Amino acid sequence: MRNWLFLSLITLLLVSCGDEKEVHETEIYQIRAIGTLSTTEYTLGKIIHWDDEGEWYKFGDRKILLSCKATVKAGVNLSTIKESDIEVKGRKIIIQLPPPEIVSFEMDPDLVRTEMTDVNGFRSDFSQVDKSKVLQKGEESIRKDLKKLNILDEAEQNAKIFIIDFYKNLGFEQVIVHETPKDKRNTNVDH
Amino acid sequence: MKLQKIKEIRTLIIRLALVAGIAFVGYWVYQLFFKGESTDEIVLEETPLKVEQIRSILELNTLKFQDEAVVDSVEYYKTESDVIWGTFDKLTDPNQFKHGLHPSSVKRRLTLIVRGELLYGVDLKRKDFQFIPKGDTLTIIIPQPELLSVSVNPKGTEVYLENGEWKDYERAHLQRKARNKMIASGDRLKLPERAKAPLEKVLRALVKTDKTLVIKFEK
Numbered sequence: 001m002r003n004w005l006f007l008s009l010i011t012l013l014l015v016s017c018g019d020e021k022e023v024h025e026t027e028i029y030q031i032r033a034i035g036t037l038s039t040t041e042y043t044l045g046k047i048i049h050w051d052d053e054g055e056w057y058k059f060g061d062r063k064i065l066l067s068c069k070a071t072v073k074a075g076v077n078l079s080t081i082k083e084s085d086i087e088v089k090g091r092k093i094i095i096q097l098p099p100p101e102i103v104s105f106e107m108d109p110d111l112v113r114t115e116m117t118d119v120n121g122f123r124s125d126f127s128q129v130d131k132s133k134v135l136q137k138g139e140e141s142i143r144k145d146l147k148k149l150n151i152l153d154e155a156e157q158n159a160k161i162f163i164i165d166f167y168k169n170l171g172f173e174q175v176i177v178h179e180t181p182k183d184k185r186n187t188n189v190d191h
Numbered sequence: 192m193k194l195q196k197i198k199e200i201r202t203l204i205i206r207l208a209l210v211a212g213i214a215f216v217g218y219w220v221y222q223l224f225f226k227g228e229s230t231d232e233i234v235l236e237e238t239p240l241k242v243e244q245i246r247s248i249l250e251l252n253t254l255k256f257q258d259e260a261v262v263d264s265v266e267y268y269k270t271e272s273d274v275i276w277g278t279f280d281k282l283t284d285p286n287q288f289k290h291g292l293h294p295s296s297v298k299r300r301l302t303l304i305v306r307g308e309l310l311y312g313v314d315l316k317r318k319d320f321q322f323i324p325k326g327d328t329l330t331i332i333i334p335q336p337e338l339l340s341v342s343v344n345p346k347g348t349e350v351y352l353e354n355g356e357w358k359d360y361e362r363a364h365l366q367r368k369a370r371n372k373m374i375a376s377g378d379r380l381k382l383p384e385r386a387k388a389p390l391e392k393v394l395r396a397l398v399k400t401d402k403t404l405v406i407k408f409e410k
Contacts, residue, residue: 030396035389036252038339043244049236073248073340103252104310104340109348109366114359124286128301128350128357135345137233145240158247170399 038075039158048138060121069111073104074155092174099180100155253389254311260369266299299355305369306347310340311386329402336386
């Protein structure tokens with residue numbers, strides 16, 4: 001829970017400085033000012049494997065193995081919360097959380113390595129243009145595989161904790177956060 | 192009789208050479224003018240995605256900046272004879288044939304067009320936040336907004352020109368150069384400075400106090 005150090009400090013402050021009073025409507029919607037909040041980071045590794053058998057008129061084939069790493073951050077864009085997503089009933093607040101999304105995707109070029117190449121027959125060696133195309137396909141493949149990981153679920157859970165703390169700090173006794181159904185998520189992984 | 196046979200063999204060799212020549216020219220015409228440059232033909236083998244690390248983070252991303260940079264590396268021939276031999280080498284290499292048709296003093300050249308995205312904000316996990324209550328004022332000293340991520344990926348990298356042979360580390364060096372160029376243009380536009388205003392707004396939203404709130408950034 002060291003991650004929530006900042007929030008805990010704020011909570012402490014609020015307990016010491018704040019008085020019991022009505023929550024202003026403007027304060028409820030202040031959460032939108034936060035913008036994008038990244039809550040989960042995954043470091044991934046993949047071996048990109050391409051066997052280029054070539055076309056009928058090309059004698060020989062080529063093989064390449066590339067290793068790469070990607071750092072992916074996921075979170076929620078709180079600025080997309082609409083007024084209709086928040087319902088206040090006295091000291092109880094119900095919020096519809098925006099869908100989690102991939103905030104950043106980094107494939108460090110320094111961590112891309114050609115592990116093996118094998119070229120035979122009359123085929124030419126792999127050029128940087130070829131390797132670049134293979135890496136582009138590799139990136140596509142990693143982005144597709146992200147859907148199978150729990151990154152978005154974890155980002156959503158962490159964001160939920162943040163939101164509950166945020167509204168409890170504002171003085172709400174009960175904070176109910178509804179998640180976006182998985183089939184309505186825009187996973188933003190194909191960009 | 193013997194002369195007739197020699198003539199026939201010679202005619203056969205000429206015809207075979209002619210057929211081979213036509214096939215060779217046809218192959219080059221196809222390679223140079225008709226073969227499309229497409230990544231669709233690349234079908235990767237299925238390999239697993241390995242999760243190496245999972246971290247819970249808490250970062251406020253207050254500013255996003257998309258940029259594009261062109262980076263180039265050129266190497267020239269040193270002497271006239273190097274130009275002649277180098278051009279000859281290129282003409283005999285199917286991948287470099289195009290560059291050999293127009294002899295120049297350029298030995299090697301690699302040009303990349305790189306598109307990337309920079310995210311500025313503050314990492315709330317940092318422990319250097321200071322809260323100083325004094326009388327009717329609450330002062331919060333927070334770290335300067337920083338560059339939280341620079342996304343320079345293969346899909347945003349286009350090898351615009353490749354003349355000559357280039358190693359992986361040389362391409363990575365150019366990509367690093369593009370990354371630094373983007374960071375420099377972010378600094379030129381004073382983006383870390385601009386990221387302060389939304390951050391201040393966020394903190395004012397997060398901290399509820401009756402005291403006068405003063406937000407200062409670390410120097």
